[in-house]
Amino acid sequence: MKDLNNVRVRFAPSPTGGLHLGGVRTVLYNYLFAKKYNGKFILRIEDTDQSRFVEGAEEYINQCLSWCGLQPDESPLAGGEYGPYRQSERKGIYLNYAQQLIDKGVAYYAFDTTEDLEKMREDLKAEGSHSLQYDHRVRLKMKNSLTLSKDETSNLLKSSTPHVVRIKIDPGQKIKFTDLIRGEIEFDTDNVDDKVLLKSDGMPTYHLAVVVDDFLMKISHAFRGEEWLPSAPVHIHIWQHLFGLDKMPQWAHLPLILKPDGNGKLSKRDGDRLGFPVYAMNWTDPLSGELTKGFKESGFVPQAFLNLLALLGWNDGTENEIFSLNEMVEKFSLDRVHTSGAKFNFEKAKWFNHEWIKKLPANEFSEDVYKILEESGISKIDHNFLETIISLVKERCTTLLDFVEQASYFFQSPETFDIDAVKGKWNLTKYEFFKLLSKQFENISEFKSEIIEEKTKQLCSENSIKIGEVQMLLRIMLVGKKTGPGVFIIAETLGKSETLKRIEKAANYFNGLQYT
RNA sequence: GCCGCGUUGGUCAAGAGGUUAAGACGCCUCCCUUUCACGGAGGAAUCACGGGUUCGAGUCCCGUACGUGGUACCA
Numbered sequence: 001m002k003d004l005n006n007v008r009v010r011f012a013p014s015p016t017g018g019l020h021l022g023g024v025r026t027v028l029y030n031y032l033f034a035k036k037y038n039g040k041f042i043l044r045i046e047d048t049d050q051s052r053f054v055e056g057a058e059e060y061i062n063q064c065l066s067w068c069g070l071q072p073d074e075s076p077l078a079g080g081e082y083g084p085y086r087q088s089e090r091k092g093i094y095l096n097y098a099q100q101l102i103d104k105g106v107a108y109y110a111f112d113t114t115e116d117l118e119k120m121r122e123d124l125k126a127e128g129s130h131s132l133q134y135d136h137r138v139r140l141k142m143k144n145s146l147t148l149s150k151d152e153t154s155n156l157l158k159s160s161t162p163h164v165v166r167i168k169i170d171p172g173q174k175i176k177f178t179d180l181i182r183g184e185i186e187f188d189t190d191n192v193d194d195k196v197l198l199k200s201d202g203m204p205t206y207h208l209a210v211v212v213d214d215f216l217m218k219i220s221h222a223f224r225g226e227e228w229l230p231s232a233p234v235h236i237h238i239w240q241h242l243f244g245l246d247k248m249p250q251w252a253h254l255p256l257i258l259k260p261d262g263n264g265k266l267s268k269r270d271g272d273r274l275g276f277p278v279y280a281m282n283w284t285d286p287l288s289g290e291l292t293k294g295f296k297e298s299g300f301v302p303q304a305f306l307n308l309l310a311l312l313g314w315n316d317g318t319e320n321e322i323f324s325l326n327e328m329v330e331k332f333s334l335d336r337v338h339t340s341g342a343k344f345n346f347e348k349a350k351w352f353n354h355e356w357i358k359k360l361p362a363n364e365f366s367e368d369v370y371k372i373l374e375e376s377g378i379s380k381i382d383h384n385f386l387e388t389i390i391s392l393v394k395e396r397c398t399t400l401l402d403f404v405e406q407a408s409y410f411f412q413s414p415e416t417f418d419i420d421a422v423k424g425k426w427n428l429t430k431y432e433f434f435k436l437l438s439k440q441f442e443n444i445s446e447f448k449s450e451i452i453e454e455k456t457k458q459l460c461s462e463n464s465i466k467i468g469e470v471q472m473l474l475r476i477m478l479v480g481k482k483t484g485p486g487v488f489i490i491a492e493t494l495g496k497s498e499t500l501k502r503i504e505k506a507a508n509y510f511n512g513l514q515y516t
Numbered sequence: 517g518c519c520g521c522g523u524u525g526g527u528c529a530a531g532a533g534g535u536u537a538a539g540a541c542g543c544c545u546c547c548c549u550u551u552c553a554c555g556g557a558g559g560a561a562u563c564a565c566g567g568g569u570u571c572g573a574g575u576c577c578c579g580u581a582c583g584u585g586g587u588a589c590c591a
Contacts, residue, residue, distance in 0.1 A: 012591090013591085014590075014591045016590085016591080046591065048590090048591080049589090049590055049591070051590090052590065052591080110589095114589085117588090117589090128517090129517090129518090130517055130518045130519090131517085131518060131519085131587075132517095132518090132587070133518095133587065162589095164589055166589095182521070182522090185520080185521085186520095187519080187520075188519080190519095191518070191519050191520090191587090192519090193587075195588095196588080196589050197589095198589085199589040200589060201589080203589090205588095205589070205590085205591085206590075206591050210591095225585090226520095226521065226522090226584085226585065227584095227585050227586070227591090228585090228586090228591090229520060229521060229585070229586075230519070230520055230521090230585070230586040230587070231586075231587095232520090233520095253521085255521090255522085256584070256585075258583090258584080260527075263583065263584075264583095264584075264585095265584085265585080311528075311529090311540095312528075313528095315528090315529070315530080317530075317531095318530090318539095319530085319538075319539050319540080320539095321528090321539085321540060321541095338522095338529085339521075339522065340521085340522050340523065340583095340584090341521095341522075341583090341584065341585090342527085342528065342529090343527060343528080344527090344528095345526095345527045345528065345541070345542085347527080347541060347542055348527070348528060348540080348541045348542080349541095350541090351540085351541055351542090352541095358554080393553090395553060395554050396552065396553045396554080397553095406552090406553095418551095421551080466550085467550085468550035469550070471550065471551085472550060472551070475550095475551060476551090479551085481551085481552085482551040482552065483551060483552040483553080484551070484552065484553090485551095485552090485553085486549095486551095487551080
C-alpha cells in the first residue's frame, strides 16, 4: 500500500443528471478512506463533454453530498490549492500534456472523419474481425500522422483540419497492476485500442483528463466503478509515459450495484419500474421535466442511506450491520470490500431506515417530519409536541413518510372509524359505561396514563366488563383505527378535554349504527 | 464475437484446507399485546458444474457454464 500519510482521494462525477446510489457509495468509500487516514476528499467535476451539459446538475450533486453529510475538503465550491476543480476550466492544461505524448511518439494526430470511422468498422465487420477497435491492426490504414508525411500532417494542422489526438498502444506487451480490491490484474496490449485523448473541440476525453488531474491534484488512491476496469491499461500506459508509474495512484475498482431482478447495472429505469428510488435526491430533468425519485424525498434518513450503501459491498467481518458514519470511518477497510456485484434489495434498504428511525432521537429528524406533515395538510404544529409524538410512534415508521399515517390522529380528530373493530362490541351497556368513564376522566386532576388506566380498570371490574373490549373501543374512539401505541398513553398525550371530546363524538357515531 | 471481472440460501453475506457452512433482510409458525409495531423463540432455504492437487476442498489449480462490464471524439 502507498504512503498513507498523504492520502488524497477524489470523487469525479460527470454532471449529467441525477446522482445514482452507486455514485453515492463511491463517494462514501472515498470519504471513509480519506477520513480514516486523515487525508483529503476532493470533488472534481468532469464536465469535458459539452454536448452532455445539463443545467443544475453540478449544484444538485453538491446538494446530495450535503444531505449525506459527505462534504469535500476541496471542490469547485470549497476551493483548494489544486484548482480549478472543474475540468472545463482546465482545458488549456491538457493540451500541453497531449503535446508531450506526441513529442514522445506515444500519441498521434488522427484526421479521420466520423464517416471514415464508420467505414472502418464496417470493413472490419465484413472481414469477420474479432475487434472493431481503432488499434495497431488498423491505424496504418487510417488518416493520421503515422500514415501521412510530416509535411502533410503539419499542413492539415495549419489549416485547422478537425482532428483528434490518439494514444498509440503497441501490441505484444503486458500491462499489469495491483488493484486494491481485486489483486493482480493483467492486460495484453494486443487488445487495447488507441483511445482518443483529445477531442476535435480541444477538450480532453476522460482518459487523458483523469490521468493529468489525478497527477496534478496529487491523488494517492483512485476509487471508481468496475466499469472502468477495461480502460485501466490505457490510463496506466499514459501514466507511464507522462509522469511515471511510481507517481500513479493506487487503483481500487468497486463492484457494481445490480438490478434486483433481471440482469445488469441498476438504473433509474429499474427504480421507476419496481417502485423505489435510485437517486439520492429528487431529480427533475430540465429539458423533459421528468421527475426521478430520490431517497431523501422517499423518507430516508441520511444515516440509513449511507449505512445501507456501505453494506452493499462491504462489511466489517462481525455480525454488526448498523454503523454510524463515524463508526464506518473507524471500521472501514478496502480489503473487506467485495469483488462481486450486489443486487439491490429495497426491502433490506427499508429495514436499515427503520432501524435508524428507531435509533435516532426525535430531534434529529423532526424538522423533516414537520415538513412532511405540513404537506399532508397538518399545520401549526408545536415543535416540542411533535417530538413527543415522534418518540411515541417512530418504531412503527419504516420511512419518514409513514409519520403521516402514524401521527396525524394526534393532530386531528379521526374522520372515519374502523367499524369492524367496533362491531359486536358496542351496545347500550357500553354506551352507559363510556358515559360513566367520561365522568371518571373528568375528575382526574393529573391526566396521566397510569391513572387513566387505573380508573378504567376499576370501572370495568365494578361493571363486570372485560377491560380488553373497552381498550379496543377507546382506541377506535381516539384513533379511529386499530393502530398506535398504548391507548392510555394516547389519551394522556391528547389531553383530557380532547379525549373527552373524541369519546363523545365517537359514542354518538356508534349509536347511529344499527348494531347499538 | 473479442477482452476483463465475477459466481456461498430468493437477496445481502461470514468463511482465508478439517465448521453441525455464521448472521441479516424477506417468508412461515409460536410467545408477548384484545390494536399496529417493537421485542423474544423457532422453521424452511445455500457452496454453479466437471476435472484435478490433497489423508481431507466452499476454501488451491484447470476447464465449462452462467452472470456482468467494456469494446464511442460518454463518463
